[in-house]
Amino acid sequence: MLLKLSLTGIKGRLKDYLVLFSGLIMASAIFYMFEALATNKSFVTSNSPISMAGIIFQIGSVLLGIIALVYIIYANNFLMSMRRRDYGMFMMLGAKGRKIAQLIAAETLVIGTAATLIGTVLGVGLTQIVSNLLLSQMDIQIKHFSPFYLPAVLVTLIFFIILFIIAAVVNQFQLLKTPVLQLLHDDQQPNxxxxxxxxxxxxxxxxxxxxxxxxxxxxxxxxxxxxxxxxxxxxxxxxxxxxxxxxxxxxxxxxxxxxxxxxxxxxxxxxxxxxxxxxxxxxxxxxxxxxxxxxxxxxxxxxxxxxxxxxxxxxxAPYDVVLNQPNQEALRLTKDLKGVKATANYDVKEDAKTVYYRTAQLEKSPIMAIQFGNGNGVARAKGVKPVKLSEIQNGDSSSLRAIQVPSQSSKDVKVVSDAEFNQVAGATTQVKTYRVKDFAVNLPVIKKIHAQQVIANPELAKGQGATMDSSKYANYKLANSMFSGLExxxxxxxxxxxxxxxxxLMFKILSGAASDVKRYTMLAKIGTRRNLLQQSIAxxxxxxxxxxxxxxxxxxxxxxxxxxxxxxxxxxxxxxxxxxxxxxxxxxxxxxxxxxxxxxxxxxx
Known part of the structure; x- marks a missing residue:
């Protein structure tokens, strides 16, 4: 009989219970989404350059657990605010407090466990959707991430079931300690x-x-x-x-x-x-x-x-694109670059020990280098500056690394006249440089050009990141691999x-809604228009x-x-x-x- 009365009461407040149930589902789904990251140590350590990332995520996990606890408290208050009067009526009709307490525990555990199970399944789906959306929109690289992660599932289920057991015990204690008349008139108590x-x-x-x-x-x-x-x-x-x-x-x-x-x-x-x-x-x-x-x-x-x-x-890197011994496809792709603001061409010859450049070309189109400034501990690029030819002639060839392939970077550099250059044995190769207004806008084209550069110079594919390839795209990939995990x-x-x-916040507000019904009903009875009541609530x-x-x-x-x-x-x-x-x-x-x-x-x- 008591169970039938309870089911009738729940059916009468089905809309409110659906709000509670959907809220608990979202809480467990979100908790799982976090735990899928926080408990996956391989994901955290391989996608963050911060050595303390694992500890940071554990702290975050504890924080989220506290938030979840607060959430359950307010959701539980919302549940009790809907049912306290009903429980008081049951006790007035002769139901024993112990039976009511058991009923409360059963309701809390059934609703909580069902919501947690559904929420965990939903969390796996949400994790898949959100991760796919982020990965597709942000051009980022993530390693060791899986939407379904068994330890996260177990942590979510155990954590929420324990919370609901605690909530059931608290509900029982509060009910048994509260007089029947207070249950019936709880919404009239001043606070x-x-x-x-x-x-x-x-x-x-x-x-x-x-x-x-x-x-x-x-x-x-x-x-x-x-x-x-x-x-x-x-x-x-x-x-x-x-x-x-x-x-x-x-x-x-x-x-x-x-x-x-x-x-x-x-x-x-x-x-x-x-x-x-x-x-x-x-x-x-x-x-x-x-x-x-x-x-x-x-x-x-x-x-x-x-x-x-x-x-x-x-x-x-000072150049957005550097073509060293380019093939025809790479040259064709450069026509798709947008906002090209500067280009330069250089003839190059080399032997076993030396790389030769024309003096006239370096005078006409000086090699560019990054100009740095300091700010809050971060190296900031103020722009690019031309390198004086005299610096290169005096042995400082570091700026030329920006237009060289790895095999050339270990050789000596000589800047010679056209006559001397023509006397050097060997074939002449071409180096073309491009600087554009917006690297990010041209990124898809630059990516294709870089792929052609790797085909023309297979040595660029060796090594790790920019240690073998000093192009801007290689440095972009290196930074992307380091920071995309944090992103x-x-x-x-x-x-x-x-x-x-x-x-x-939503459940905190809703938990006090039952006590406001009489106030708004009274205003309506004295002639207050419904739209004014709605404006007041808003x-x-x-x-x-x-x-x-x-x-x-x-x-x-x-x-x-x-x-x-x-x-x-x-x-x-x-x-x-x-x-x-x-x-x-x-x-x-x-x-x-x-x-x-x-x-x-x-x-x-």
Whole structure:
């Protein structure tokens, strides 16, 4: 009988349970996506130039586990908020508390286990789709990555089942300790917490001070190094908490005192709702702001490396294309290069010990070399500069390496007149150089030209990367192989963190929806139009999403200072990752608003 009543209750709230079930599926799917990377040591070590990558991923895995725990707590609260009144009714009808506790445990474990199994399968599919999308769009090389990774499956299943067992025990304990009347009238319990004005002022000052110290440490990370990172982490976390605990509540109070804002539409009601919730949401909003910064930062750095790789190649070779003894197909392909800004031709002869060049050609078209500048510990190419002929004649032939094949780099260099050049025995070979405006735009053509160069000069295929081949494309491939793993990880994990943090906030908001039904129903009964109620909901939830988003963006803008040590320009094309992230975040906002309206306006006609 009790089971039948329970099934009837679940059927009556099927839409809400589908939201809960789908949320738990996504949580386990995202957790699996992360673990497929974090537990695969071969993937981590072979796709990251950072020796500490394995430790970094283990820390990230622990962090994601904490996020998952928080997510389960709020999802569990959402479940209990829907069922507490039902359980109270069962107990009023004579059901024993022990039986109700068993029923709760069964519901929690069945829903959780089923969601985890489906979510893990979905996670494998999502991992395959996301990885294929990233690999196809980013021109990156990934080793030892498999969408299905058995250790990740086992970790996901064990972790979530343990969490749901803990949740079932907590639910039982809470139910047995709660009086029946409180279960029946739980949505009428007040939760407002007053705050002393002096305490609020102190927290505001401390919050701003902690954030200022943290941001300063990130800007000066090259000076303070590890100590600066530790101080920044502690102060920014504390500053974020104080910011939400005191400052935003104070700002809402100021808005309530402004009669023009307060008396417009349902703003007074909306501000009262926010003021009522902000204290209860402090920890969640602070957590979401920090996770927002981590997720957006990961995506920004990941995409940043995509544009950094061609720029790194620019710092390693002065010419975009060098044809040494080219075949006809390579010469034909050069016609497809776009934005060619400079070309040069050189005649070359060589014997067993020496490579000969014409003085007249080097005077007319000087050999180019990279001109470097220093900035934040990263060698930055300021452009190219012509090499003086006198430097080459005096024995400094290093600049000529840019137009030589490997077999020539070990020989002596002589720059001679046309008459002397003609007297040298042997055939004359040709070297053609090209510099274009945009290496990345011409990359597909350059790749084909390089393949023809390898055919004409098989020695270019020997060795590893640019150790045997000094062309810009070879250096691009070397940088791509080193940093594409970080690019993939950053984007992949940023999406995972975004989904988790937005889901946590969504369920935190939805868990309080049941207690708001009467408020919105009362407003509707006194004549408030439905569209005004919908606008009030959109504004209220919009503020709860917007506040951590703004703080998270500010954290990222300062946090990117850390990457100036290992990236040429971490702020390049910020609009791309920010746009992607904001669109995905907005989708979660719209979904949360739609679900919340479905709960609180269900009885409003």
């Amino acid at each position: 407002r917490v007053s705050q002393n004005k002096l305490s609020r002022i102190v927290q505001i000052v401390l919050g701003l001070l902690f954030l200022a110290v943290g941001y300063y440490m990130m800007i000066k990370v090259a000076t303070f190094q590890i100590m600066g990172l530790v101080v920044a982490l502690v102060t920014i976390v504390l500053g974020t908490y104080f910011l939400f605990n005191a400052l935003f509540g104070w700002l809402i109070t100021l808005l309530k005192r402004n009669s023009k804002i307060r008396n417009r539409g349902l703003n007074n009601f909306t501000l009262a709702q926010l003021s009522f919730r902000i204290k209860d949401y402090t920890k969640m909003l602070a957590l979401v702001a920090m996770l927002f910064a981590l997720a957006l930062g990961a995506i920004t750095v990941g995409i940043g490396y995509q544009s950094e790789i061609p720029e790194m190649a620019e710092t390693m 993939f990880m950053g984007f992949f994990l940023g999406i995972a963190f975004l989904a988790m943090l937005a889901s946590c 504004k209220e939830i919009g503020v709860l999403f917007l506040l951590p988003g703004i703080v998270g963006v500010i954290h990222v803008l300062f946090g990117l200072q850390l990457f100036k040590l290992i990236m040429i320009d971490p702020y390049n094309d910020l609009w791309v990752p920010f746009s992607i992230f904001i669109i995905l975040y907005a989708i979660y906002y719209l979904l949360t608003t739609w679900l919340y309206k479905g709960i609180v306006l269900k009885e409003v006609k």
